[in-house]
Amino acid sequence: MSTATESNLIPPPYSQELDWPADLPAFKVIDDGSQGVPYA
Numbered sequence: 001m002s003t004a005t006e007s008n009l010i011p012p013p014y015s016q017e018l019d020w021p022a023d024l025p026a027f028k029v030i031d032d033g034s035q036g037v038p039y040a
Contacts (some may be wrong), residue, residue, distance in 0.1 A: 015027070
């Protein structure tokens with residue numbers, strides 16, 4: 001079994017490098033404030 005070293009590690013792609021579907025935004029704010037104060 002081999003171990004990972006810095007010479008053979010492949011970093012994961014950045015989000016802008018992924019093949020996102022055209023109608024799917026890469027980032028979306030889920031909390032729009034409609035739930036009120038979360039810790040009230």
